[in-house]
Amino acid sequence: MAVIRDTMAEFDLFQPASIDDALALKRRYGKTSWALAGGLDSLDWFKDRIKRPEVVIDLSAVESMRGIRETDDADGVEIGAMTTLTEVAEHAGILSRFGLLADAASKVATPQIRNQGTIGGNVTQDTRCWYYRGGWPCYRAGGNICYADTPTAINREHALFESNRCVAVNPSDTAPALVALDAKFVIMGGGGEKVVDAEDYFITPAKDITRMTILEPGELLTSIRIPGTWAGARFYFEKVRDRQAWDFPLVNIASAMKVSGNTIEDIRLVVNAVGPRPLRLTDVERQLKGQSVTEEVGQAAGELALLGARPLQHNAYKIPLMRNLVKRAIRGTGARA
Numbered sequence: 160m161a162v163i164r165d166t167m168a169e170f171d172l173f174q175p176a177s178i179d180d181a182l183a184l185k186r187r188y189g190k191t192s193w194a195l196a197g198g199l200d201s202l203d204w205f206k207d208r209i210k211r212p213e214v215v216i217d218l219s220a221v222e223s224m225r226g227i228r229e230t231d232d233a234d235g236v237e238i239g240a241m242t243t244l245t246e247v248a249e250h251a252g253i254l255s256r257f258g259l260l261a262d263a264a265s266k267v268a269t270p271q272i273r274n275q276g277t278i279g280g281n282v283t284q285d286t287r288c289w290y291y292r293g294g295w296p297c298y299r300a301g302g303n304i305c306y307a308d309t310p311t312a313i314n315r316e317h318a319l320f321e322s323n324r325c326v327a328v329n330p331s332d333t334a335p336a337l338v339a340l341d342a343k344f345v346i347m348g349g350g351g352e353k354v355v356d357a358e359d360y361f362i363t364p365a366k367d368i369t370r371m372t373i374l375e376p377g378e379l380l381t382s383i384r385i386p387g388t389w390a391g392a393r394f395y396f397e398k399v400r401d402r403q404a405w406d407f408p409l410v411n412i413a414s415a416m417k418v419s420g421n422t423i424e425d426i427r428l429v430v431n432a433v434g435p436r437p438l439r440l441t442d443v444e445r446q447l448k449g450q451s452v453t454e455e456v457g458q459a460a461g462e463l464a465l466l467g468a469r470p471l472q473h474n475a476y477k478i479p480l481m482r483n484l485v486k487r488a489i490r491g492t493g494a495r496a
């Protein structure tokens with residue numbers, strides 16, 4: 160493992176006050192630069208001296224990337240990427256219409272981390288695989304081995320799905336909620352603004368093993384728009400972790416469901432920490448539409464959700480865990496198996 164030196168390597172620090180200035184810096188310094196949001200992921204890398212950018216672009220003075228606004232789309236909201244997780248969790252409009260996201264944000268880490276961590280940083284953060292974060296030269300770090308997928312590896316927190324050389328998972332709690340809410344991510348770069356579906360923001364190692372999102376070096380995530388489509392739906396978020404504070408999810412689930420009587424009219428169901436990106440269970444969603452909310456339907460959905468799961472030596476426990484979370488999301492309550 161790398162020695163934690165606790166002193167960062169030198170870099171040039173820029174503190175732009177506008178998106179245009181931040182993008183100009185990104186363009187000028189490209190891959191040698193690093194966007195700094197709340198710093199909770201970034202500063203770990205810097206202090207361990209594993210990532211050593213020459214230029215750090217601190218976004219904290221870019222006012223237009225902060226705050227939560229209503230949008231023209233009825234019931235929709237737009238959240239600046241630099242808005243803190245606490246602001247997201249406590250915002251009245253989000254609580255009343257998109258409680259799923261408030262719930263997910265409120266379950267991240269600790270109050271101190273939520274006060275400092277931003278929604279943009281939370282969805283853009285790197286994986287927590289400790290081999291990689293400890294500086295081991297694995298595939299993701301440009302090497303030619305996955306240390307988490309060897310006969311003696313410690314891989315309790317790693318992936319069940321979509322592995323490709325790398326078996327690391329996406330650790331975000333807000334990401335599955337945003338995919339379930341059909342959020343749109345606003346990205347700005349040299350080519351202007353582009354807006355992508357939340358589920359297309361995250362990528363697998365098959366596409367690029369060195370990053371977790373589609374963001375290119377010259378781009379910034381500037382905001383996240385949540386359309387009114389799922390406002391006030393029946394939501395469910397549950398996160399299973401080793402301890403009730405600090406810990407990243409072992410598995411989490413986010414669902415948005417439109418129910419008429421006891422019949423599921425529409426549903427979006429997303430699980431995270433089981434693969435390199437939030438896993439939208441589209442086959443399960445399709446099967447559930449038009450069905451009644453019953454124990455048997457939940458059971459069948461849980462089984463279908465697990466098709467294709469490939470456990471490693473130490474993470475097979477995630478299979479019954481995920482199956483039960485799917486059942487609970489459909490039932491709308493926790494506890495009973």
Ligand SMILES: Cc1cc2nc3c(=O)[nH]c(=O)nc-3n(C[C@H](O)[C@H](O)[C@H](O)COP(=O)(O)OP(=O)(O)OC[C@H]3O[C@@H](n4cnc5c(N)ncnc54)[C@H](O)[C@@H]3O)c2cc1C
Pocket residue numbers: 193194195196197198199200201202218240241266267268269272273275276277278279280281282283284285330331332333374378379380381405406407408
């Ligand atoms: C001890 C600990 C426990 C944690 N537990 C949890 C948990 O349980 N659940 C959870 O979901 N998270 C957890 N986190 C993650 C944390 O909540 C932060 O969300 C995360 O570390 C990054 O957010 P940040 O604002 O600090 O971003 P930073 O650390 O500054 O940035 C993270 C990454 O995103 C990039 N980035 C940030 N903003 C932008 C932007 N607008 N445009 C382009 N790139 C950008 C940065 O360049 C960097 O690569 C934990 C972190 C710690 C340290």
Ligand code: SF4
Pocket residue numbers: 286288289290291297298299300304305306307308324325326327
């Ligand atoms: S799981 Fe991915 S990040 Fe972890 S050691 Fe393997 S290649 Fe590296």
